[in-house]
Amino acid sequence: MDNFIVSARKYRPATFDTVVGQQHITVTLKNAIKNNQLAQAFLFCGPRGVGKTTCARILAKTINCEHLRDDVEACGECDSCKSFQNGNSFSIHELDAASNNSVDDIRNLIDQVRIPPQTGKYKIYIIDEVHMLSQQAFNAFLKTLEEPPSYAIFILATTEKHKILPTILSRCQIFDFNRIKVADMANHLASIAEKEGISHDADGLHMIAQKADGGLRDALSMFDQIVSFSNKQVTYQAVIDNLNILDYEYYFRLTDAILKEDASSALLILDEILAHGFEGSHFIGGLSSHFRDLLVAKEPATLKLLDTSDTIRQRYLQQSTEVSSGVLLSALNIANQCEINYRTSKNQRLQVELALLKMCHLAAAIQLAKNGVTTFPEREAAEKKKPHEPVGGEADQQPTSAATTQMPAREPVVQTPPATQATPDPPSPVPDHRSPITHHRSPVPDPQPRSWGQVKLGNIIPDLNKVFEERQEVAEADEPELLSGEAREPFNHDQLLKEWHAVADKLKAENKINLFTLMTANAPQLLADFKVGVTVENPIQQDLLNLSKIDILNELRVKLRNFTIDLVPIEVANDVVRKPYTAQEKYQAMVAKNPALDVLRKTFNLGLE
Structure with missing residues (x-):
């Protein structure tokens, strides 16, 4: 032998x-x-x-x-x-x-x-x-x-x-030296197979060449392994069985299930893949590559970037005509986010399943965005309970202020649910002298439910954020007076304190303790021209206020219906004893009370943390 x-x-x-x-x-x-x-x-x-x-x-x-x-x-x-x-x-x-x-x-x-x-x-x-x-x-x-x-x-x-x-x-x-191209390696393997009298198919040789990742020696080693495994019959099935490669067929079937919005079939395909011993990270990476190849196949100019055999290339061309670029891009984004979260997740299978469920709802979500539908059954049910509630709610019944008595009387704006086109109530005998928010525009839904719907859909489909941003710009165009800063409804110090502490409590719930301390350490001062004075005790608090100013103003302006509110930092006077804030300041305060502390630090060469 x-x-x-x-x-x-x-x-x-x-x-x-x-x-x-x-x-x-x-x-x-x-x-x-x-x-x-x-x-x-x-x-x-x-x-x-x-x-x-x-x-x-x-x-x-x-x-x-x-x-x-x-x-x-x-x-x-x-x-x-x-x-x-x-x-x-x-x-x-x-x-x-x-x-x-x-x-x-x-x-x-x-x-x-x-x-x-x-x-x-x-x-x-x-x-x-x-x-x-x-x-x-x-x-x-x-x-x-x-x-x-x-x-x-x-x-x-x-x-x-x-x-x-x-x-x-x-x-x-x-x-x-360059990595050897897949086509060159496949042709070289085919010539060797012919010289050795080995039966082979193009799909199997292409799969070996792709697995070799540009190294011809690796491709030849795998070729010898497959020849021994398959008894001199190098087929596509023999290659994927021996080299532990995930079959293309799984990805094509999974893409069909996503297009049909068949979430149950997608989860069953994933279970079948995991049952064969493949890791979830391997699967989601291969699925991303599959979506990338479908995008490449949609354009004749980029078709040369598809490193597959002619048979597989035809399948890519066929399926690429059935799926839109928007769905592919959104699915790629979801798969990429899943790969990022997969490594740190304790329940890794759930991450992959959640990504597949999001992909199965992509087509419906994109269609809703195109049709301009931003409502959900929950919102419609809430609106049916109060079909004629005015935008301002109880605020519409408040007495008018002296600053707005000269404005013309307008009827309250009525919100109607999309599902039932209810007739608005007859004009109220009580004139509405509130801020110009409701003047010179047609009735529109309350902006708060719109943003609620936007956030919910955005959580389901992250890739549609741009679509909703464009719709938000359209909505903002319907409210020029609100966004231009013309709303100047007056308020008193008690109203300011109420909303100020509400914002502070919300920040505390979000675990923003430093900002909560800044807002509650000293009461805000109501200054002229609707400016709010905020006491800051050191440069660190002033920087914190500057960074969080926009978020605080967004809450106060909407709740107090006054878009000219601004925050002004007020520094503590020199003669006022300031509370120590940084570690250095706390140490200096302790040394002032007990000078022996500084002697102790110098003796043992201690530092501050």
Whole structure:
């Protein structure tokens, strides 16, 4: 029984023309040999398994070939080529820097460089994994690398170019190897399968090439594994069974369930996937890639970005016509958020299921936004209970103030539920002399329910926030007087205190303790032109007030119906004893009471926290 040779060794390229996917490098090297413009040092860098060491060996063999062919390839028949192929060449030396990385190893190499080649024109040194050399070894190698003998050529190979000293990089011609394309790898695997008499299909070979992630050596190793597993029948099903790859079919079925808004089917498909041993993070990442491929397939210009076989590409083209770009973008956003939350979640399966449920409701939510529907059954039920309640509620029955007695009488604005077009009440005999909020505009729903509906839908579909922002701009256009700051309903100090403490209690419930302390430590002062004075005891409180000013004003202006309210910081007078706030201030106050505390701190060299 003959010894088995793996495909990565058996079909290792022996000439420049047989190198896969690195034409930009092979053409450059062949032209350098043809024009006799060889550098003294080359650096081949790139990912694993893309042909760095292979190209270095081909270059070394071609340089010393005694009968170079017209296409600048080694003949493979001269004594130099045969000795290299047999592994006993005296002119070509390979050094593994991973195991020979000391200064002594480099010094031995330098001593060998001084000896001219016995056969061939050049003495070539291939140093693999050169980034593993120590700092001292690099320094010892510098002088020889910069000024080697005319017959010496160094070829360095590495997967981590950033670990090599800049002084080494500046002395080499650098060649960056690319990841090998999926199509090139699939074609190379197909040619090997034909030579070996192995049955195969294009989908299976494409799946192996995608799994290899640009490394041909990895692809050949997986190819040998599949051949053994499937008894020389490399099929798509054999590949996904052996390499633990999630089948495309799951993603296509799941997308169909999302389009049909069939949440139960989506959850059952997820359960089937998890039952096969796949992780939820693996599934959600693959689903994101599937949505990305559907987006790519929607445009002919980007179709070339789809790295799949022709059969799978046709399925992508078909399904991309059934789903809109808006749904795909929203689903991608939901999947991306799920991936972020997945790592830190205690119930990881629930995160994936919640993402699928959101995706199943995408189409309906987008349609609601297009139709301009922002109400929900809960809101309609609440409105049916009070179909004729005025916007202002009980505030409409309050007596008028002297500042607004000259305004014309207007009937109360009546809100009608969308489901039942109720007739408005007849004009009230009590004139409404409130603020200009209700003047010169047609009846509109209360803005508070609108924002409530917006937030609820936004929680379900985060990607529709932009749609609701546009609808909010339309709603704001219906209330020019409210948003332009013309509402100036007067209020007294008691009303201010009531709403001020209500806002403070809300901030406390949101765990904003520092801001709550600032608002409740001193009572606010009602100044002229509806300005509210807030006492600040130190710069830290003043910065906190400036940061939170907008949020406080948004609450006060709406509740007091006055959009000219502004907050003004009032600093504590110098003669007023100020409460210590920072750690330094508290320490100074304690030292003032007991000076021995400062002696204790200095004695033991203590600090403040």
